[in-house]
Amino acid sequence: MMAQQLVVDKKEKGFSREHRKVALASFIGTTIEWYDFYLYGTAAALVFPALFFPQFDPLYGTLAAFGSYAAGFIARPLGSMVFGHYGDRLGRKKVLTISLLLMGIATFLMGVLPTYQSVGLLAPLLISLLRVVQGFAIGGEWGSAVVMSVEHAPKGKRGLYGSFPQMGVPAGLLLSTAVFALVSNNMTNEAFLTWGWRIPFLLSIFLVLIGLYIRLKVSESPVFQELVDNKEQEKRPVVTVLREQKKPLFLTIGMKLVQNAVFYIYSVFILTYLVTTHGFDRSVGLNAVMISSVVGLATMPLWSHLSDRIGRKPVYLFGTIASTLFVFPFFWMMNSGSIFIITIGIVIGLNVLHDAVYGPQAVYYSELFSTKTRLSGASIGYQIGAILAGGFSPIIATALLARFEGQYWPIALYLIGLGVLSTVATLYARETYKDALT
Numbered sequence: 001m002m003a004q005q006l007v008v009d010k011k012e013k014g015f016s017r018e019h020r021k022v023a024l025a026s027f028i029g030t031t032i033e034w035y036d037f038y039l040y041g042t043a044a045a046l047v048f049p050a051l052f053f054p055q056f057d058p059l060y061g062t063l064a065a066f067g068s069y070a071a072g073f074i075a076r077p078l079g080s081m082v083f084g085h086y087g088d089r090l091g092r093k094k095v096l097t098i099s100l101l102l103m104g105i106a107t108f109l110m111g112v113l114p115t116y117q118s119v120g121l122l123a124p125l126l127i128s129l130l131r132v133v134q135g136f137a138i139g140g141e142w143g144s145a146v147v148m149s150v151e152h153a154p155k156g157k158r159g160l161y162g163s164f165p166q167m168g169v170p171a172g173l174l175l176s177t178a179v180f181a182l183v184s185n186n187m188t189n190e191a192f193l194t195w196g197w198r199i200p201f202l203l204s205i206f207l208v209l210i211g212l213y214i215r216l217k218v219s220e221s222p223v224f225q226e227l228v229d230n231k232e233q234e235k236r237p238v239v240t241v242l243r244e245q246k247k248p249l250f251l252t253i254g255m256k257l258v259q260n261a262v263f264y265i266y267s268v269f270i271l272t273y274l275v276t277t278h279g280f281d282r283s284v285g286l287n288a289v290m291i292s293s294v295v296g297l298a299t300m301p302l303w304s305h306l307s308d309r310i311g312r313k314p315v316y317l318f319g320t321i322a323s324t325l326f327v328f329p330f331f332w333m334m335n336s337g338s339i340f341i342i343t344i345g346i347v348i349g350l351n352v353l354h355d356a357v358y359g360p361q362a363v364y365y366s367e368l369f370s371t372k373t374r375l376s377g378a379s380i381g382y383q384i385g386a387i388l389a390g391g392f393s394p395i396i397a398t399a400l401l402a403r404f405e406g407q408y409w410p411i412a413l414y415l416i417g418l419g420v421l422s423t424v425a426t427l428y429a430r431e432t433y434k435d436a437l438t
Helices: 002-012 017-046 058-089 092-110 122-152 158-185 189-196 198-202 204-215 222-229 237-244 246-276 282-310 312-325 327-334 339-367 371-391 393-403 409-428
Strands: none
Touching: 017 092, 017 122, 017 158, 017 204, 017 246, 017 393, 058 092, 058 122, 058 237, 058 371, 092 122, 092 198, 092 204, 122 158, 122 222, 122 339, 122 371, 158 189, 158 198, 158 282, 158 339, 189 198, 198 204, 222 371, 237 246, 237 371, 246 282, 246 312, 246 327, 246 339, 246 371, 246 393, 246 409, 282 312, 282 339, 312 327, 312 339, 312 409, 327 339, 327 409, 339 371, 371 393, 393 409
16 A cells, blocks of 8 residues: 555656656657758758749749748648547547658658759649648647647646657757758758758658657556546547637637747748848858757746746746747847847747747647547647748748848737737636646
């Protein structure tokens, strides 16, 4: 009896081996998936305009490349519905494995595609198609990973454990940017544009094999397993969310807007902005994003753990309001001409402020929905918000830059508008950190 009680106590304090295994699997798996997903964003900003869309003026070639980049976001809600349905019906673990495999294959194939010079219009069509497959896969990845982590978490640490898959975002961004920069900086520009850019994409297949090995060793969510044992799974979880849980669904969509827009403007669009508007070498933006990603590995769990202490809502509200207020200062820093100030601006925008939203987002979204529809609800809200703000934000920003002849203020106003919407949605969301998951 005493031995059993000791096991229970250790589990509640987060010391169990299974807890650590789930945390590690969530972090590594999502790191690999986001590596694949962000690799395309970096290439779309710096390489693909010349290789797959060379018939355009450089700025409009970038716009076309970002169009194919956005195609991945269009597929994300569909992926969230399909994977959400099967994740709530058959289990979180199964969809995690399938999404990782699908993402890895698509990314590897990008590395062997012929360019526009070889096959003409077929090249941008193929790259866009594979980007859609990536988006479909990531649509199932995020929800499955965060729900698995949150449902495995010990008492009082759901926010902290929910941050482990979230940490896969800066880790994946760091890994993709670092590999891209490493390859780019160690060969001539001609060699890089000829064949070097393929290396980061081809490496994906090895990372995916590592991720699959780790994920297959993790047990199913105990909260979901209880549903299975009692035969209480929802027959049509997606339909239930769309019909009966509209309020939390719309709130999660609104709460997502500013976070996703800020992230992709500050990590993807800004790479192009610094090169085309200010003439900086591409390494300036890449290095700043890499530094920011390292910082994110610390700020993400800190904000999430704070939400376990004082609540999800205060932390999330701080993030939406502060991110909105920082938009104009961010662009002032980007226009300063100082590499140091530019780097500091990106770190503040992407970590100090953005992570106050993104860190606790996993657990907050999960807690707003019941176990029977948790994966579907959290995934759909997250991915619809992502397509509305994240997928189109680099396109919108680039178009505004072209329309207003390099002026940044229209982009700033666009971000501020999304910030206001996210703040209002958060104000209407209920506090959840003391709620039971079942």
